Amino acid sequence: MQTARLPEELSEAIQEQCAAFPTGELAAAAAQISEAYRRGLPPRLETAVMRAAYAATRLPATYAALARAAAELPFTPQSWLDLGAGPGAAAWVAPCLATLVDSNPHWDDLRPARRICADLERLPDLQAHDVVSLCYVLDELPPAARPGLLDEAWRLARRALILVEPGTPQGFAAMLEARRQLLEAGARLAAPCPHQNPCPVEGKEWCHFAVRVERSRLHRQLKGGSLGYEDEKFCYLAAMRNEPPQGRARILRHPEIRPGWIGLALCRDGGVERQQIRRRDALWRAARKASWGDPWPKLPREDDGGRQ
Ligand SMILES: C[S@@+](CC[C@H](N)C(=O)[O-])C[C@H]1O[C@@H](n2cnc3c(N)ncnc32)[C@H](O)[C@@H]1O
Structure with a gap:
């Protein structure tokens, strides 16, 4: 597996954000985030040190997973809306100024973006964008809230909707539900699915992929371990409105x-x-x-x- 390299400016922005905190505090915050994920709960990212720890330990991987999914787009987006943006992985993936929506008003922008503070369960009137993305977010919402949000995300997607979730059975289950709903809404699946038929993996395994991400010294300090990389497992879906399915x-x-x-x-x-x-x-x-x-x-x- 090739190792994904982060943009230098992104690594520097993460370092800079973390420089405000002693390493011990960041490591304790990183441990709380890992513990929340182990227990299947969304981490509470209410303090600045928790957000910095999230940026240091999760943003490189979420960026790399979204970048891999976005590489499947057969066009260059002129506008991009990311829902549940957190520290803004999408701002680094989008080839244009991204619009980032999150209910937490305290995220620092590591790269210029338009920020909108809103609850995904009660989205305000938003303009359609070429691409809409939801990255590591569905899993954090109550299952009953997901179909409404997906409907809205698909309505706002002028050309494509990208979903990324953890590469776990739970992440895949959320993806399968979304897949069914999007097909019913007339979406054409471009990736990873080569067809529009029921998913043949369902019930046997879970369809997921991996991206190898280089680990900074800070990441190793906060998460332990000595490897120079980590493998981020993820599920994804790229649904298109009009592009012909590539079929491979x-x-x-x-x-x-x-x-x-x-x-x-x-x-x-x-x-x-x-x-x-x-x-x-x-x-x-x-x-x-x-x-x-x-x-x-x-x-x-x-x-x-x-x-x-
Ligand atoms: C795991 S983080 C993912 C952040 C980013 N998409 C990424 O991939 O790194 C989940 C984000 O979703 C946001 N979020 C969760 N529930 C939300 C809601 N109901 N409305 C708006 N944002 C929400 C959280 O504030 C958090 O920033």
Whole structure:
């Protein structure tokens, strides 16, 4: 897996925000955030030190996951609305000035953005944007509040809606519900699903992907461990209004590499299938470069695309 590099300015902005606090306080706040996630609860990000700890320990991974999902957009958005924005991962992913909505009025902008303080369960009148994103948010809302928010998010999405959730069975369950609802609303799924049929993974496993994110010294200090990277597991969905579905299969797991052949677990129209690519096959070179989460087959110009 290639390691996603954060934009230098983002790393610096996180460092700067954290410099206001002793490392011990940040580490205690980071431990509270991890503990909340372990217990399946949204962390309480009401104090400045909790928000700084969230930015240091979670923002690199949420940024990288959203960037991977956004790499599937077949167009360059001119406007972007992020709902439940927190510290603003979307502002770093959007190629334009992002509009960030959150009920917490105390988030510092690490990058210029338009901020709107609002409750996602009672959104004010908002303008439509080319892209609307909801990143690590659905899971924090009561299940009964999700369909209304999704309806509204889809209504506001002029061209695409991107959802990202933790790569857990719970995150996948939220994604499946959203998938059904968006298909009923007429959305075309562009990624990761290669088709508009019922999800073939449902009930067996959970469809999720991973992005490898480099860890800063600060991240290692706050979270412990010595590895220079972490693997962020995430589920995502990119739903389009008018773009034609690209229709290519999706690689669902790490390729199995054996002498003389490579095994791929693929999601296709009819279900999940295994394909064995042998050395003599035309797709051998492509299979050698293939990774978990890639569309299959990948086009030569995509070889390094979508990776930050
Ligand atoms: C886990 S953070 C995710 C932040 C950001 N999207 C990211 O990926 O890093 C969840 C965010 O959703 C916001 N949030 C949760 N419930 C909300 C609600 N009902 N209305 C508005 N914002 C909400 C929280 O304040 C928090 O900033």
